[in-house]
Amino acid sequence: MPASTQVHRNTVRDLLSWAHAYLRDRGLPESLADAQVLLARALGIERWRLPWSGEIAAEAAGEAQFRDWVVRRGRFEPLHYIQGFREFWSHDFQVTPEVLIPRPETEILVEEALRCARLLGREGNLNILDVGTGSANIAVILAGELPRAKIVAIDCSPGALRVAAVNCRDHGVAQRVFLLCSDLLLALRPEVRFPLIVANLPYIDRAGLDILPLDVRNYEPRVALDGGQGGTRILDSFITVVPALLEEGGFLLLEIGAGQSEWLRTRTEPILEFREVRFVRDLSGVERVYVARREGPAGG
Ligand SMILES: C[S@@+](CC[C@H](N)C(=O)[O-])C[C@H]1O[C@@H](n2cnc3c(N)ncnc32)[C@H](O)[C@@H]1O
Structure with missing residues (x-):
């Protein structure tokens, strides 16, 4: 029998605590909030659901996207450019x-x-x-x-x-x-x-x-x-x-x-x-x- 290969997948909680520490160490004043916003968006879930999703294993594509965004935010790129939109008068506007x-x-x-x-x-x-x-x-x-x-x-x-x-x-x-x-x-x-x-x-x-x-x-x-x-x-x-x-x-x-x-x-x-x-x-x-x-x- 071929040996089974077990792929380790990070949970939502793992990713959040990594990003929080990464952004905090770089001096982002809203490090936890930024990490939550980006994680929720990368995983395609509402931000308020994150606390209930802590043990769920993150899907690989979402994790890769999230890590890329966190590194960009770590260079102080504005959250709204990373996300590509900004709310104004309760409407979303594309921003670049x-x-x-x-x-x-x-x-x-x-x-x-x-x-x-x-x-x-x-x-x-x-x-x-x-x-x-x-x-x-x-x-x-x-x-x-x-x-x-x-x-x-x-x-x-x-x-x-x-x-x-x-x-x-x-x-x-x-x-x-x-x-x-x-x-x-x-x-x-x-x-x-x-x-x-x-x-x-x-x-x-x-x-x-x-x-x-x-x-x-x-x-x-x-x-x-x-x-x-x-x-x-x-x-x-x-x-x-x-x-x-x-x-x-x-x-x-x-x-x-x-x-x-x-x-x-x-x-x-x-x-x-x-x-x-x-x-x-x-x-x-x-x-x-x-x-x-x-x-x-x-x-x-
Ligand atoms: C402070 S931003 C305002 C953008 C948007 N209206 C808002 O409220 O968020 C100023 C805008 O004026 C434009 N601008 C600067 N100098 C200008 C000029 N001489 N003639 C026309 N537009 C100019 C800039 O390109 C920029 O888009």
Whole structure:
């Protein structure tokens, strides 16, 4: 009789404790949570089931995938790039290193934009401009929530626009989101006007880029982060072209960084007459979203 060959298979518990220690030793702050997320995904089970699956032997392909992901995470590659998606407004968006990983505070911008769209009326039949669209997270959600709206979504990065196109298609809004490769608004026809303009452009001070957390600094696209000197260079160029594009009575919404609100208020005052300006704070108390309404009758 041929000698029986017994193949040793690691259990779910073995893999989890290996990955937890591996990531912890490399200084990952959320080592256990990261290990759980990756293991559940590699094995195709819900994360909450892991504690009940400890003694189950992991299937070889899942284990190989998991080990590869853990090594990548050990180099501080963001979890969302490894998984290939990020949840935003309860929807999954494809993300690759070509796009910024959408942040929860950007949901404030979306919420405020929807509020402005309601104030504008027209049953949501609006043309909206989204500048610095990245993965198109903002444009896709606005298009989903406002089924009669049309959105022009601009980015200067062709790689980001490829990801944006996938997300528009996957969420069924590609017919109403028009992606445009442009440095700010250069590629727009001069006569177009929008009643609602949103922008989440880079606003991090160039001098602070090198002290960002490793996973941001080494993996997220610099073009999505670098706001130039003081973090306001790109916003500054953008603001100067807004008057030519914003309808009377229309809304401008910008996401900004900590400590930029006073600069923005002072900068916009001489450029545009706004009848109302306010800042919305994020959960950490930072004035994160600027909302302003241009003077003049809505629909003008
Ligand atoms: C902070 S990310 C925002 C991405 C996405 N809208 C979000 O909220 O997660 C900024 C985006 O602006 C784009 N960008 C940077 N400079 C630009 C410029 N001069 N013109 C157009 N887009 C620009 C970047 O490529 C990047 O996708």
